[in-house]
Amino acid sequence: MTKAFNNYEIWWVTGAQLLYGGDAVVQVDGHSKEMVEGLNNSGIIPIKVVYKGTANSSKEVEDVMKAANNDEKCVGIITWMHTFSPAKMWIKGLQDLQKPLLHFHTQYNAEIPWETMDMDFMNLNQSAHGDIEFGHICTRMRVPRKVVCGYWKDAAAQKQIAVWARVAAGVADAKNVRCLMFGMNMNNVAVTDGDRVEFEQRLGYHVDYYPVSSMMDYWKKVTDKEVDELVEVYKKEYTIKIDESGEEVYWQKVRNAARAEIALRRVLKDEGATAFTTNFDDLGDADINQPDFCGFDQIPGLASQRLMAEGIGFGAEGDWKTACLYRTLWVISQGLPTGCSFLEDYTLNFAGDRSSCLQSHMLEVCPLIAVDKPKLEVHFLGIGIRKQQTARLVFTSKVGRGIKATVVDLGNRFRLISQEVECIEPKPMPNLPVASALWVPQPTFEIGAGAWILAGGTHHSAFSYDITEEYWEDFAEILGIEYVKINKDTKTYEFKQQLQSNEVYYMLNKALR
Known part of the structure; x- marks a missing residue:
């Protein structure tokens, strides 16, 4: 047990x-x-x-x-x-x-x-x-x-x-998850937004906005001794790789990441939260060059990676639905061997029947899926309100079958979508300064990627090597939400018919209430 x-x-x-x-x-x-x-x-x-x-x-x-x-x-x-x-x-x-x-x-x-x-x-x-x-x-x-x-x-x-x-x-x-949004979701992005009231009524998750300025009160109280102790943990758990930043900048940025992690942990604990989101446009004081500056040097990527590994749900750019779903995925997966992570569809590789999609994020990929011991690196991240060098764990994922999942808000209902994928070994990417996974959507890239788009899937997903579509089917059944699956047996025409039939069902169901 x-x-x-x-x-x-x-x-x-x-x-x-x-x-x-x-x-x-x-x-x-x-x-x-x-x-x-x-x-x-x-x-x-x-x-x-x-x-x-x-x-x-x-x-x-x-x-x-x-x-x-x-x-x-x-x-x-x-x-x-x-x-x-x-x-x-x-x-x-x-x-x-x-x-x-x-x-x-x-x-x-x-x-x-x-x-x-x-x-x-x-x-x-x-x-x-x-x-x-x-x-x-x-x-x-x-x-x-x-x-x-x-x-x-x-x-x-x-x-x-x-x-x-x-x-x-x-x-x-x-039903006991509280997700904190440090900043809101990215401006004008539809897929990461939705009805948080209906989300709680239907799925149980409670999502709250939490001011980054309030988190800075915690940030100010973190002591240098606490930072030093956490940096020693990093040294034991990860491969230290000092690159173009130089040793002085490297350790300064690693210490900044440690301070951010300590502050973030304390907020989550005090607020009783087991999931959170961040946004690179809301990081505390805007001007990092001011003498009384109080804020993160960049998004707290290393902290997000480490917290995910411990079961804290995470969603980037304010994606509260994926943050909550990842928390549930981690709970379901406890004791299973291979790992899970938040991931984002990034770039495509067309190679015939091995055409694939590179999964990554600016920083936040969970080390539970790493094939080798992660490297702790510092690199420049030129996106968001604060373009700075910052620390992150860099690795590639394990190979093998897996499954991605997402929840989307269709206005009249929530739809849970899952897709089987095959994680394959990528070619060397020496200039990519982030963690990544490479997968082939099932049954083929053309059918699988097309079905995901037809279903209204997101660019973010909760990914696992250990579970199967049976888990997500049971999850949707218990909560009474729509579920569609994409796997080796999916055929585009039949999948379209299913989506059309589902639409009629839910429209009639709403009309008959």
Whole structure:
């Protein structure tokens, strides 16, 4: 079980009824406890599954659903119908339920006991009947849920539950995320803007503006001793590379970056924030040459890189949607090996069937995806209100399959878009002073990039090597937002049809409310 999820639980509720007598319920209870114990001992599901007993009546269902809503440790409920469980008794409880739901269509015994099979056994082990009845009422009530079908001891079924459990934890965390915008989003940029009120109503994230001038109050209080101690950490964790700036300027800029990191950390901690955005046009005092200057020498890129690696959501140029989505991606990915990052589409490389897109940013790419130990470098950054040399981590990414994702505001709804990509090894780029990744959109550059554009995708994304589109599908299902995926099977004409059908669905859905 992943240590990061120790404060969370998944509740297991078994559906039954008293028609078959008390002895049957005792057997149902015993089987359920064994199954829950087996899931917890599998080593696959990262969150502890807690058995909450059998539900034999409408009142018992209602009580357990209300208890789940009020328990902060509970991030979701798994239901399974051991016997026939009349679905009308689930109505009130499902109406009350506010936590993610997974319906597990399984059975205690793997095979039918052919030689001893009798009516008692068949009545007791009636999941084929009970789960269909339960599924019907969920569909009639339009209850969003994940349905997993398979034997409870099989790794394939357990892995589907594990995906949902991670996503449920991410959804629970999202409801407590506060994202601070240090400055607003870039002027006239549509894709990084949107409806923050609806965003919180639908996805849970709370986004606030925070004045850079207020952060400067923290900046002023950072001591030289604290800066020195953090610089020593940098020396241990990264390869020191003093380049064209010279040693004196190099260490001055590294110290400036350390001071910015300390100040930023303290603001986030004091404000209870787990995500933030920056903007290179809002960095404190405008004139760096004034004797009483108070501000960053450039955007706090090194701080952003390091904070992302620790799970703090980040979005550049005021992109609060990507900042929040990255936070959720990091939560979902805890304990997985390969890493995640904020990334931006930068420049294209046309090379036939290996045509690709270089991903990077001015500074802020997370070192979790680095193939080698990152280099701590200082280079000039000539963009924004303050054109100065500044520190950053430079590296290239690992190779392998991955997935990018973004959330866009379409006015009448939010759309989550994911795309499978293949990260490939780039040719040497000795003059590129930032971190980067090179990937081939799936199924081909032409189809994949075109589909992303047709879907209204952003130039920023939350990227991961470890998760799959199943995670994002579960995330969208739980939150009730639109989801479209681009993968090796995508065909342009069919993808266009899906977008058109979705548009009609959401327009009608809004009209019928």
